[in-house]
Structures are given as structure tokens and as C-alpha cells.
Amino acid sequence: MLENLNEEQLEAIKTTEGPLLVLAGAGSGKTRVLTTRVAYLVSEMGIDPSNILAITFTNKAAKEMKDRIYKMLGSLAYDIQISTFHSFGLSILKEHYKELGYDKNFTILDSDDSLTVVKKIMKDMDLDPKKFNYKMIRNRISSAKNELMSPKDLERFIGNDIDQLVVDVYRKYQDKLEINNSLDFDDLLMLPITLFRKYPDILARYQERFKYVLIDEYQDTNEAQYILTKLISSKYKNICVVGDNDQSIYSFRGSNYQNILNFEKDYKNAKVIMLERNYRSTKQILDVANTIIKNNKLRKDKNLWTDIEDGDKVIYHRSLNEKDEAFYVKEKIEELRKTSPLSEIAVLYRTNAQSRNMEEALLQANIPYKVVGSIYFYKRKEIKDLLAYLSVVYNNRDDINLLRVINVPKRGIGTKTIENLEVQARISGKSIYEVIDSGKELEFKRIIEDIKEKQENMSLTELVDYILERTGIREELTSDDTIENEVRLENLEEFKSITKTFEEERGIVSLEEFLDELSLVADATEYQNNTDVVTLMTVHSAKGLEFDNVFVIGMEEGIFPHQNSLMESSDVEEERRLCYVAITRARKKLWLINCKTRTLYGMDSANPVSRFIKEIDDDLLIKENIQDERKVITKANMIDKNAEYNIGDKVSHDTFGVGVVVSIDKSIVTIAFPHPIGIKMLMKGHKSIKKI
């Protein structure tokens, strides 16, 4: 078990008592240290497996850790609690929902559902939707929760009308969730803390149970996660946190990498171990990563090194456009697959939207791939509808899901009826299901009741089938023979194969178990078992993974670093850390790719080369296709029909600033906007363009 470990790794494993901070650079064997440490605690120190709590951020990391520990400990591993923060929170709430005023069958809303609730509340408040951004309000509520602030706590910080509005909506939002017996993602972290603060005896039991606590990716913890771990480990203080401040990439979710830098202050006698030797990447790749990350000002310097000297140089390729970019990657993959399994190839990008062209290219070339984190499966209407039915069957009081399907398929329940139901529910403080007592909606209620009754003697897959039958969804989709309906049916069949896999792996699965897991794992690829395929994913999802061959596409200003990060230097630094994460995923070969022009938001644009590429020393790269920079002009339709345009005219745009008309061809006017957008073209009828 302890073979082939270096001195620092061994020390991290054997320091079992007291607080321990492991600063682990990329590829330094962090996961190995964590898993071996757990195994060591059990097999060498004789610690009861059920006294150990290991927390990760992603389901994937948790699964990986479980598998590895299982290999070392066998079935003893089952008693170790290894989970993500959110699933750990959920497990606490499953035991103590009563103390918090919830019923056993509470449901968990995904972030779209939360947004729907916020929208609804704001509409009820008669707020002009154009004036207030729902998403912004939802995000503010979410941040407040992650900072452990109730509406009342937040009140003290009101400085303007918007703040006041956030507090008002937050209060109503929380009331709504409680009436609906439902929780959002943030509640999974916040409520356990509320519980522990209110009931010290319950906390004491958890402290007693989890005498040994391990936290992975500690640099990504937010306030709620930080407090939660602190509470649980505050009695025995056997807390081991592992992380790398250079890989902190979740500040948008409230994570604070100061948590890792402050660890020594929090725990006075903390031991600190640095893992600086990289076992993953070649020197050529590591050099590129190091030259980029050293541009961050707010950073603790460290020296990540490797002795893998003989590698290939990193390639920087510049394509014509995004199609060409995808084509290039496809060509390279076809070469690679002669010598490497497809599972050792990853294509990484900054935003999910970038997967599309890549998918098309791979599809055309018959190269199997998977898109990780692609939630599009669960976002599809038919799947969401089915899930909504399952949720309502499980928790009748879940208004959000009920309203989604009360008229699906069409049953003649329209806006008026629904409005009435909502009003009734609001005055009586009940859920919609509870106030239904007549009309077509009673018919709906009967369907749900019937499914609930039948459910008792059915497997999960049978239940899904019965819902499709009883609700009329299947009939609706088969009665009209269109391609769209065909696809929908296929997706529903695919869903059934997910439930089947579930049941094969775990035997009888309750609806509760299934819904819980789906709400925490919104990624269809987690349940696919095709292994030898190319992996497409965002850089964020790639964290913690490694591949022999890595392509990073879209290395352009405005994309990577992303447009929205360019205003704040601290945000650009986070983008740089993200870039560092991307590069350090590669073991052997790395390609950095961008293109001269691409279609973005429905417009053609020419983005400058990413600053991260420019930060790399020339002699570290092989450059391909680099020529005539910055003269690319693309065209599209245009604009304010009432105005006349001449070359050289100045125009202004709310987002892009002041631009100059560079060419006119019939109805197409091309406008150049300054850095960093590059040159943007605008479509016909775009009102935000004004001639000056």
C-alpha cells in the first residue's frame, strides 16, 4: 500500500492525528494520498471505517475515491462515508428534516426550478420584467444562502432599492419552498448548519461519529462548506484538507481560496505538507503551465517539477473558423487513434456551447465521443415532464413540478384555471395539490392518486412506463407521426434504460432514492457505460481528471479568458487558473487551438489571440498556421433601416462600445468594434446600434 510513495506523500498519509494541510500541485498524486490515507487509517491505525468522512466536490471524484479505497480495503470501504458536499448535506437532512419543519418526502429543486419560482414571485409582485433581471436576483439569493444569510440577516445590508427587492423576493421564495416542502441546492448546505447551530446535541453526535474528516479541493470551499466542515471537526480536530490555490476556479459559486490560505490560522497547530513533484505531465507541458500561472499576482509561489524530460512540444494551432477548428481536431484524433485509445483523448473548452461544432465533426467522422456534464438530456422537455410527474407523485406539494405538468398533455387546463388555483393556494397557505377539488384539475389529481396507488407494486422502470401510459404522454407522442415525436419517444426509452441500469446495479430502487440521486447528478454521462470514447467537456468539469492527449479549443480573448471576466483583474486571474487547470490535464500531448473568426451569439466575430497564448515563451511552442493577424473582417446583415451609412461613420452599441463602419455592400454593413471583441457584425433590425 505504501510502496512507491515519496517522502512528503508518506508523511501526509501517516500524519493521522490533528489538523493537516496538504498543498498539492497538479498531478502530484493528491488522490492517491487521500485514498491511501483513508486505507491507512483503517488497516494500520485500526480506525472504525464508519468514523471516517471524506468529502469531495463532484460526484465523479467521490466515485473515483470509493473505487480506489474499495480496491485497497474491500468491503470495509462500504462503511466509510464518501460523498460530495451536497449529498452529505442531503444525508443529514434525511435524518433531521423534522427538526427543520419539513416532511419526509421533500423534493429538491434544480437551479432552473429555483429560477421559475423567482420569476413567479416577481411577476406576482407586478415588477416590470424588463427592469429586473430574474437571474441576477436568483443569484443574489443563492449567494446569500451560501454566505449563510437568512432574509433577516440580509436586511442589515440593504443599501438601495435592489437590495430591498432581493430581500423581499428571498423571503417570499423561502416561504414558497417551505409550503411546497421543497429545497434548493443551497439549502443542502445551509440547512444542516442551521440544524447544528440550533441543536448542539445533534452536532455532537456527528462530531462523535466522524472523528476523522478529509476534504478534497479545499480551495473551492465557500462559506457554507467551510463552516460545515469546521463544525463537524471542531471536537477532534482530525481534519485533513487537500488543495491547490492555483486551481481555485469556483469563485462565481462563492468559493474563497482564502479558506485554504487561512487554514493555519484556523488550526493553530496545523501541519503543512507541500507536494510539488508532478508525476503526470511531461516537462514540455509543465513548462507551459508554469509560465502562464506565474503571471498571477495574487499567488503563493510554488515550484512544480517533473523528471519526465522527453516529451513532445506543445502545439499552438490557429484555424480559420470554428468549423475549421473542429475539423483540425478531428483530423488529429484520427491520427491519434492509431496508437492511443480514444478514452485517452479529451477536448476541453471554456463554454458548453463550444461542444456543438466538435460534436458535428466527430459525428461525421464516426468517432465515438461523450459530452460530459451535458445536461441537455435532463433539460429536454419530455424528460423534464416525466421527472416532474415522478416528483409530484413523490411529493404532492411540489407546486413547481405540478404546474409544469398539470396540462401535459393538454387537458384543457389553461392560464385562468391555473391562476385561480394559485390564488386559492396562496390565501390558504396550502399547496396547489391540496386546494384542487373540482373540474378538469380534479381529473389530473385522480391520475396522480392512481399512479401513487399502483406504484406500490411496481419497479421503477414499470412506474415510468405506467406514467407514460396513464398520463397520456405516450399516446400524444404516437398519435402524431413526426420526427420530433419519434425523437422524444426515443429519449423516453433512453430514460427507461437509465432506470433499468439503476435497478440492475442496486436491486430495488425506491422513487425517493432515484429522485435524490438524479437531483444531485444532473449528468447523463454518469450512467453511460461506453468506455472507449473521446471526451468532450468544459475545463471546469475536467478538473481532477487526466488524459494522454488534450486539445484546448477556443483560445481567444473573449472566450478564454471569457468576456465577462475582463473587467476585473481578479476575474482574469481566475481564468488564468482555469487555463492552468486545462493544461495540466495533459500527460503527453497538448494542443492549444483558436480561430481567426467564429460565429458567436448569432454574429460573426474575429477575436484576438488569447493573452494566455501570448504569455507562453515562443520556444515552448510549435506554431502552426500563424499568419496575417488581425485583418479579418466578416460580414452579416444590418441594422437600423432608417439610417444611412457611409464608410467611416461612427456608431455606438451598448455592449460593444463605439465602432466604425468599414464596408457597405447592399444591405450588409460591416462595423469594426475595438478590442477586445475584435470585429463584430450586427444583424438586421438590431436596435441597440445607433449612428453618432
Added chain:
DNA sequence: GCCTAAGTGCTTTTT
């Protein structure tokens, strides 16, 4: 109540 066409706004990253 339902359907369609036209209009609008927005896309960062995730549990």
C-alpha cells in the same frame, strides 16, 4: 383554451 408568428434577450463556468 390553443396555436402560430413575431419579438426579445442572452450564454461562463456547477452541485
Added chain:
DNA sequence: GCACTTAGGC
């Protein structure tokens, strides 16, 4: 470019 909303006719 797309998903989502809205208005207006049936």
C-alpha cells in the same frame, strides 16, 4: 441562434 415570451386570431 436559440429558447422563451407575447399578441392576436381561431
